[in-house]
Amino acid sequence: MKQVKLVLEDGTEIQGESFGAFTSTAGEVVFSTAMTGYPENLTDPSFAGQILVLTYPMVGNYGVPGEELYESISKIFESDKIHIAGLVVNYYSEEHSHWNAAKSLGDWLKEYNIPGIFGVDTRMLTKILREKGAMLGKIVAEEDVELHDPNQDNLVAQVSPTEVKHYGHGQHKIVLVDCGTKTNIIRCFLQRDVELIRVPWDYDFTQIDYDGLFLSNGPGDPKMCTATIGHLQTALGQDKPIFGICLGSQLMGLAAGGDTFKLKYGHRSHNQPVKLTGTQRSYITSQNHGFAVDTDTLPAEWTMLFENLNDGTCEGIKHKTKPFFSTQFHPEAAGGPEDTEYLFDDFLKAVAEHKAAK
Numbered sequence: 001m002k003q004v005k006l007v008l009e010d011g012t013e014i015q016g017e018s019f020g021a022f023t024s025t026a027g028e029v030v031f032s033t034a035m036t037g038y039p040e041n042l043t044d045p046s047f048a049g050q051i052l053v054l055t056y057p058m059v060g061n062y063g064v065p066g067e068e069l070y071e072s073i074s075k076i077f078e079s080d081k082i083h084i085a086g087l088v089v090n091y092y093s094e095e096h097s098h099w100n101a102a103k104s105l106g107d108w109l110k111e112y113n114i115p116g117i118f119g120v121d122t123r124m125l126t127k128i129l130r131e132k133g134a135m136l137g138k139i140v141a142e143e144d145v146e147l148h149d150p151n152q153d154n155l156v157a158q159v160s161p162t163e164v165k166h167y168g169h170g171q172h173k174i175v176l177v178d179c180g181t182k183t184n185i186i187r188c189f190l191q192r193d194v195e196l197i198r199v200p201w202d203y204d205f206t207q208i209d210y211d212g213l214f215l216s217n218g219p220g221d222p223k224m225c226t227a228t229i230g231h232l233q234t235a236l237g238q239d240k241p242i243f244g245i246c247l248g249s250q251l252m253g254l255a256a257g258g259d260t261f262k263l264k265y266g267h268r269s270h271n272q273p274v275k276l277t278g279t280q281r282s283y284i285t286s287q288n289h290g291f292a293v294d295t296d297t298l299p300a301e302w303t304m305l306f307e308n309l310n311d312g313t314c315e316g317i318k319h320k321t322k323p324f325f326s327t328q329f330h331p332e333a334a335g336g337p338e339d340t341e342y343l344f345d346d347f348l349k350a351v352a353e354h355k356a357a358k
């Protein structure tokens with residue numbers, strides 16, 4: 001076994017053993033308390049630039065599934081590659097067993113040259129991150145590397161496609177602005193009556209005659225997406241339905257004139273409780289974000305749609321009169337609970353109503 005170490009910007013150094021690629025990496029160290037779903041999480045483009053700490057103590061025991069396609073996109077993974085910068089676990093299970101496993105987690109990480117470190121006291125590490133907040137860090141193999149803050153980069157430009165793609169046939173023409181979309185969002189649309197036009201993050205979608213606009217999740221600081229925010233401001237001037245998820249929610253908040261801020265250590269797990277404003281109804285949701293909309297900065301015609309029941313932060317916004325709404329959590333949840341997938345139906349209902357009214 002080769003030794004590697006995890007170094008945090010506060011000086012903490014933790015020795016561990018290497019799995020995956022034996023190489024060094026730097027990024028923002030964040031933790032997820034999800035108990036399953038590493039094939040989905042590692043391929044979620046929203047994790048780009050992040051060294052992910054999994055608090056679930058045993059990782060790798062169900063291996064990694066083989067690739068299968070749904071239409072022309074992945075049926076299982078959230079994109080076509082691993083996006084995390086590095087992985088930190090307590091116990092790495094060398095052996096795996098699952099009916100659809102095709103390879104081990106370690107071999108899969110190696111394929112994409114991503115380092116992993118195990119033998120780490122992830123409980124202690126998580127307490128540090130929870131108390132001091134998410135911080136920069138690095139996994140050091142042979143070569144030392146500089147600390148690097150990925151939130152200073154335009155990560156969305158790095159993960160967004162460069163070409164427009166078309167999927168499916170259906171009554172409603174939906175433009176999906178791909179800032180690093182999870183493929184399950186595409187699957188959720190294609191299971192409904194939709195023709196989907198997937199466009200790059202900086203594409204001028206206002207030129208397309210669409211019925212509804214969807215803003216995807218994506219990595220990094222939402223304020224980096226100035227091109228998307230600009231186009232979105234034009235779309236908010238009209239009244240065609242708009243739905244945003246996670247980064248998409250933050251972009252909607254910014255385009256509306258509100259502000260976003262960085263959470264201390266973010267929300268990453270599949271069991272985050274949110275409350276629907278104006279009701280006593282709560283949902284358990286899947287989340288993966290480090291920024292949030294500051295509800296107090298929203299203009300008067302906007303309101304908070306969902307609230308996080310752990311810390312009271314904004315989990316979605318809506319316009320009071322126009323069909324614009326968003327969630328900070330993931331209604332398409334892969335992995336995670338599917339309780340809020342009905343929001344896709346709500347959006348398409350708003351699209352149908354808007355078309356009927358025209």
Ligand SMILES: NC(=O)CC[C@H](N)C(=O)O
Nearest residue numbers: 217218220246247290291
């Ligand atoms: N999942 C996402 O879309 C994350 C949005 C944003 N990058 C954040 O961390 O808050």
